[in-house]
Amino acid sequence: RLDNIALLFFIFFFISIAAQETEYAYLLQNIDARQKTSLNGKWDIIVDPLENGFYNHRLQEYDKGYFKNAKVQSPSDLIEYNFDTSLQLNVPGDWNTQMDKLYYYEGTLWYKKDFAYTPTSNQESFLYFEAVNYEAIVYLNGEKLGKHVGGYTPFQFNVTDKLVEGNNFVVVKVDNKRKKENVPTVNQDWWNYGGITRSVHLINVPKSHIEDYSVQLEKETTTKISGWVTMANANNGDPVSIEIPELKKTVKATVTNGKASFSINAKPKLWSPNSPKLYEVIIETSTDKVVNQIGFRNISTDGSKILVNGKETFLKGISIHEEAAFKTGRVVSAEECKVLLNWAKELGCNFLRLAHYPHSEAMVKEAEKMGFLIWSEIPVYWTIQFENEDTYANAENQLTEMISRDKNRAAVVLWSMANETPESEPRLSFIGNLAKKARQLDDTRLITAALDTQGKGDDGNLIEDPLGEVVDVIGINNYCGWYYGDVDSCSSIKWASAYNKPMIMSEIGGGALYGLHGDANERWTEEYQDALFKSNIEMMKNIDFMSGLSPWILMDFRSSRRPLRRIQDDFNRKGLISEQGMKKKAFFTLQEYYLEMDKK
Ligand code: GCB
Numbered sequence: 001r002l003d004n005i006a007l008l009f010f011i012f013f014f015i016s017i018a019a020q021e022t023e024y025a026y027l028l029q030n031i032d033a034r035q036k037t038s039l040n041g042k043w044d045i046i047v048d049p050l051e052n053g054f055y056n057h058r059l060q061e062y063d064k065g066y067f068k069n070a071k072v073q074s075p076s077d078l079i080e081y082n083f084d085t086s087l088q089l090n091v092p093g094d095w096n097t098q099m100d101k102l103y104y105y106e107g108t109l110w111y112k113k114d115f116a117y118t119p120t121s122n123q124e125s126f127l128y129f130e131a132v133n134y135e136a137i138v139y140l141n142g143e144k145l146g147k148h149v150g151g152y153t154p155f156q157f158n159v160t161d162k163l164v165e166g167n168n169f170v171v172v173k174v175d176n177k178r179k180k181e182n183v184p185t186v187n188q189d190w191w192n193y194g195g196i197t198r199s200v201h202l203i204n205v206p207k208s209h210i211e212d213y214s215v216q217l218e219k220e221t222t223t224k225i226s227g228w229v230t231m232a233n234a235n236n237g238d239p240v241s242i243e244i245p246e247l248k249k250t251v252k253a254t255v256t257n258g259k260a261s262f263s264i265n266a267k268p269k270l271w272s273p274n275s276p277k278l279y280e281v282i283i284e285t286s287t288d289k290v291v292n293q294i295g296f297r298n299i300s301t302d303g304s305k306i307l308v309n310g311k312e313t314f315l316k317g318i319s320i321h322e323e324a325a326f327k328t329g330r331v332v333s334a335e336e337c338k339v340l341l342n343w344a345k346e347l348g349c350n351f352l353r354l355a356h357y358p359h360s361e362a363m364v365k366e367a368e369k370m371g372f373l374i375w376s377e378i379p380v381y382w383t384i385q386f387e388n389e390d391t392y393a394n395a396e397n398q399l400t401e402m403i404s405r406d407k408n409r410a411a412v413v414l415w416s417m418a419n420e421t422p423e424s425e426p427r428l429s430f431i432g433n434l435a436k437k438a439r440q441l442d443d444t445r446l447i448t449a450a451l452d453t454q455g456k457g458d459d460g461n462l463i464e465d466p467l468g469e470v471v472d473v474i475g476i477n478n479y480c481g482w483y484y485g486d487v488d489s490c491s492s493i494k495w496a497s498a499y500n501k502p503m504i505m506s507e508i509g510g511g512a513l514y515g516l517h518g519d520a521n522e523r524w525t526e527e528y529q530d531a532l533f534k535s536n537i538e539m540m541k542n543i544d545f546m547s548g549l550s551p552w553i554l555m556d557f558r559s560s561r562r563p564l565r566r567i568q569d570d571f572n573r574k575g576l577i578s579e580q581g582m583k584k585k586a587f588f589t590l591q592e593y594y595l596e597m598d599k600k
Contacts, residue, residue, distance in 0.1 A: 271295030315548025
């Protein structure tokens with residue numbers, strides 16, 4: 001019996017350690033509107049390929065790591081690191097494009113930042129990271145706060161009891177080593193930019209504060225706005241008011257067990273690509289008040305059609321990686337997002353596939369203001385470990401954080417579970433479970449995944465992957481004229497589907513080096529890419545169940561899979577625009593196709 005008790009104790013002990021390691025709170029919403037201090041700017045860094053600041057020489061995690069930020073007290077002291085005299089990097093930003101020596105670096109790098117803090121009574125403080133690629137272990141004043149895994153979603157720590165009056169320091173161990181069990185796994189066709197790639201904030205909220213909220217049109221209606229607000233440190237019966245001044249609506253709700261639910265009958269002007277109307281929504285309690293700009297729209301399907309606010313809408317899109325034009329590297333500002341978005345507008349798009357991971361909140365918000373419908377994706381990419389439970393937990397966590405952050409964004413209409421995954425039973429249940437989770441968290445949007453697994457029917461390609469059963473909208477990536485088939489052969493390819501569901505051609509494309517001209521059958525020329533687009537457009541015109549497309553890709557982007565000298569030079573050249581902002585011929589071909597559609 002004693003053994004059993006000891007065993008139980010150990011199990012409990014390990015569960016609580018595991019929970020400490022990986023459990024983070026809900027995400028504060030719309031942090032732009034919160035009182036906060038920016039921790040952006042120069043951070044001191046130490047490059048640590050051997051993880052010397054984390055493990056001792058016996059490779060055990062030890063308590064005198066670099067996170068202690070120790071200083072020499074007397075001349076005889078031996079301390080073999082010093083943040084104060086170290087190199088610096090900008091946050092937000094990837095390390096690869098900030099320092100030549102770090103261009104190919106994948107491993108551990110330590111970041112440190114000092115900041116001043118003055119405590120206020122009845123307040124709580126959160127350290128909020130918009131994204132760190134890939135694994136972050138965060139320490140405050142030498143003490144571990146926790147760990148976050150996944151390179152593209154936000155996370156936060158409640159640091160109220162850990163801040164001190166005056167000087168504080170935060171240290172982050174960032175590790176972007178690729179691992180088989182990770183999401184994404186070891187191979188990916190984009191650059192594994194490491195670092196604190198998005199902004200860091202210290203956010204102050206009242207002790208009794210609004211944690212999270214959802215304000216959306218109820219599924220299948222356009223006149224009923226409903227949702228919920230969750231509160232920290234609130235009492236049962238506390239009042240919450242939800243106000244939409246422009247609609248002259250205010251509803252009162254009360255908190256029960258930390259949550260208040262509400263619904264409002266209203267006739268909002270609906271958000272749509274042609275009229276991206278946002279309303280100011282004010283949520284207020286006796287202690288806290290938050291403001292958000294929220295749009296109301298409905299998204300649904302009818303057979304193979306996609307309906308926005310009940311109206312059939314063809315998704316004229318483009319795929320985008322979140323890389324900055326001209327300087328390359330990760331985007332770090334709304335301005336850099338706008339450069340990409342303006343090009344998509346010029347192309348005639350009403351839709352964006354934000355591939356292959358959740359893009360920054362700035363990207364989503366700017367796109368929303370401009371009227372783009374958005375496909376948002378988690379990096380379940382190619383052959384990840386579908387049989388590994390930890391891999392699943394990781395993917396589900398990234399999905400949860402993506403939905404938590406963007407659930408109030410009308411622009412987001414599709415949650416994508418995966419890209420180009422190979423057919424198998426474990427993969428079907430893995431992605432099936434993700435889809436189930438997504439629907440639990442948000443039943444208003446459509447679920448999709450990009451597939452490259454079509455088979456052959458009597459008369460051409462046949463979409464019959466069993467994953468088609470799971471999703472609401474089927475994405476198809478297809479590279480006729482590039483990875484298979486002659487360019488000329490594409491136009492006559494026929495498609496059929498085993499599912500009566502909308503299909504989005506989520507990728508077609510081919511590479512071209514801007515300024516390289518030649519014959520239409522000469523690879524890497526603009527003429528080849530252009531001919532490929534023309535032939536694929538002819539093919540797509542014949543697919544009557546197609547309801548959108550997002551060719552690959554708006555702009556050339558860095559990828560370590562693309563070494564060909566003088567052509568690729570570490571860039572995937574399938575962009576319609578070069579990384580220096582030069583438009584290739586195919587840009588205008590796709591633009592013309594979209595213009596033509598508008599005339600119909
Ligand atoms: C794909 C992938 C995308 C690649 C692209 C390519 O199918 O989804 O991530 O970059 O092909 O260029 O090969």
